[in-house]
Amino acid sequence: MLDSLLRIVALTRKELLAVLKDRRSRLSLLIPPVVQALIFGYAATYDLNHVSYALLDQDHSAASRQLLAALDGSGVFQRVADLQRPGDIASYIDTRRALLVLQINQNFERQLLAGTGADVQLIADGRNSNTAGTAMGYVSSIVEQFNSTWGGEHGWSAAPVKVVDRAWYNPNLETRWFMIPGLIGTLTLIQTMMLTAMSVAREREQGTFDQLLVTPFRPFEIMAGKALPSMLVGTVQASGVLLVAQLWFRIPFAGSYLTLYSGLLLFLLAAVGIGLLLSAVAATMQQAMLYSMLLIMPFSLLSGLTTPLSSMPGWLQYLTAINPLRYAIDVTRRVYLEGTGLYLLISDLWPLALLAALTLWGASWMFSHRMQ
């Protein structure tokens, strides 16, 4: 038992030495996740700025000016043209000079004063549905605001039902808040999985695996000795991303670190299990690398990091059940933003544990049966 433990420690130490001794490989493990977290934090946001819009104001009234002042003053919209004729609208949208065109009819002010309500027409470039949708939402909320101001000023007795949007957990609905906690798992997965797969493939390619197999090492000990260092590296990487989220982006951490790291531990186990499984299949380092690359894309796209799982077709949602990243992202987000406790995360934790158990078992089976 002690012998077994000491061998695992020796292998772990050797793996870490091999990876961390070289300055370049040391930096390549620690710097990229932090830099990526910074870059993606800025890049991956749905929040809009500088939305270009063209205006066709056929009313030129005090009311229309007041509405436009609200729009221009929001800091989000940028007027790129004042159109004269409705016929100009199409050309602005087609050439992407404007994302939106706002048309205010001649009778806008008169209708408002008459209390019948008025329409403004908003035309959006639907080719970029996400952006257009968000932009239209912004316009609607500004119009809503205008409604209430106008109503107040003009003594509307019964103000129309006021819709108050308030988003929970992310009061300003900043996508960054949503995105970065999800990156903790995503950025860690790639290197944890690849590091494990490559370290076994490298030994196989360079003949050191045979040398290892003729020592008293048991397959289980070799697997543990390969898994531990990758998990350690993964934990350090995850902590790096966590620090970026808190110290740089100032996203408040609502949950318990113990809960977060327990979830991460299970996730890393599953990631390492997949890596070991790959390494059992791959004969060379090149194959190990290709296989990991092949998995990374579906893992990240089908994880709910950028697009909600609930909007995917049903069969695809079932498929994501075998994606450890899906659970990791859910865990990190909920612990980070909501402060969810361990008990409520069971639905994420047991699939992770199952995945870890299955992949590790599969890898150990492959290890002992691949030797002919």
Place this chain on the structure above:
Amino acid sequence: MNAAAPALIAQQLCKQFRRKDEAAVQALAGISLEARHGELTALVGPDGAGKTTLMRLAAGLLRADDGSLTVLGVDVGSDPQQVQDRIGYMPQRFGLYEDLTVAENLELYADLRGVSAAERAKRYPALMEMTALGPFRTRLAGQLSGGMKQKLGLACTLVRSPELLLLDEPTVGVDPLSRRELWEIVRGLVADQGLTVLLSTAYLDEAERCSRVILLHQGKVLSQSAPPEVAGLASGRCFVATPSAQQSARALQARLLDQADIIDAVPDGGRVRFVRGTGAAAAGAIDDVLRGLAVEAVAPRFEDGFMMLLRAHANREPLQAVLVTRPIAGRPDDAVVQVQQLLKKFGAFTAVDRISFEVRRGEIFALLGPNGAGKTTTFRMLCGLLTPSAGQLRVAGADVRSAPASARSRLGYVAQKFALYGPLSVIENLEFFASAYGLRGQRRRERIAWATQQFELADQLRAMSAQLPGGYKQRLAMAAALLHEPEILFLDEPTSGADPLARRAFWRRISALADQGVTIIVTTHFMQEAEYCDRVAIMDSGQVLSQGSPAEVRQRASTLARPEPSMEDAFIAVVEQARSRANASGTAPPVAA
């Protein structure tokens, strides 16, 4: 081209290599030499002598620091491209594309060298005939044997008839049969086509067959002359001694080597061939060792002169005899390895075909055979790295496959290729393997200190293993395999690519280990080395063809034409006989050499 002018002339040629944070290494320290037109010139010398550096300079792949190098009348430094267009260079590891077929590789090199279609039509059949690769045109290069790969590499190098051929250790890792074929090809090129060839080699019998030999040592030229001249240096000093009935040739050889004034001693056909030095002081000690033995003077060989030259210039390092600290338990004649009807199939291919042999405690047992004969497969089964398809296999009294993992601590294994961790330092590797074998505390410290001292590793303990010179790596691999004092040591081609001095040091250690009860199983392509062994088995096509003491195996192969064959002669005869029998009866497919 003026036939009288040498094809390659080096004058005061210098080349230094600088490694980060380390002192510069003077690979070539102002050498002057020449290779004559239309001749076969050999480049010999210990590892690190500068052979490969010289080749690479001549091929225009490196720039000299100082001095001049003229190849085919062109200054290489100023016009490397012209030189490269006119020479053929085959590096130690030739760049064959393993995923391409034989024909595709050849085609690729013809494309790279811009050979016209008309030339190809003429050249290909000639190359295929010369290398006998014709039947294997569509085989992937990765699936060729070591010898065939070298022949294909040579064919690719020759695809655009070069004027000068540079071959860097073309026969390393190649079995005696393929080696002989390769050698015939090269000799044919020189004799029939008048090609100029400069080749480096670790086989001194190959050097002996060249018209001129250049001996490099630590970046300097020690000698540059015809082989008989070198041999002449040892004239009157070469003797053969017959050991007494109770003594093995190996033991006598070891005793002789330990004398201060012995230049060289090797076991040779059951006797010991040795070269005496010039000093008179130690002569008495040598006479003591030889007292009562039959000693006769023999004609010197190139190798003897070579050793004289090296010993005169290199400080003779005492050849270390490794001492075991823990006596091996068990009676000396126990069968430590028992193999019965061992069979291994990969799909339809039978790699090892029902072989049987036994190795007793303290024996040195060699598996000899051409590339692809099944030696490595047998080895891997003995070490528990492969599962036999059928048959019985007991190592140190246990079946390696079913025995607990701890049973593996009774064996040590040194792979053919350096298989320790390159990024780790020497001491880190030793520490890791000490842990792997469960060495702790006091014993761990002792064993690491032992390995460091016995294998002379102290001066490079902190160096990165991957950057160690070849001989050093070999010693480190041995040290790591012996840390836990195994009863049985498996060595897969341990001396492949090692220079003559390193090989002698290696066998000195191995003999000492065997004398102390360690059982040693080894494969080698150097047939001379089989003489160090107690018993050998010659394998081909997965079968054991001949088995017994070196003397018995040689004896069985003796014919009227060749009453006293060397081990190499015997080996070739045994393998060729078996192959022609198999071909005649049509039972086994011809095996590619």
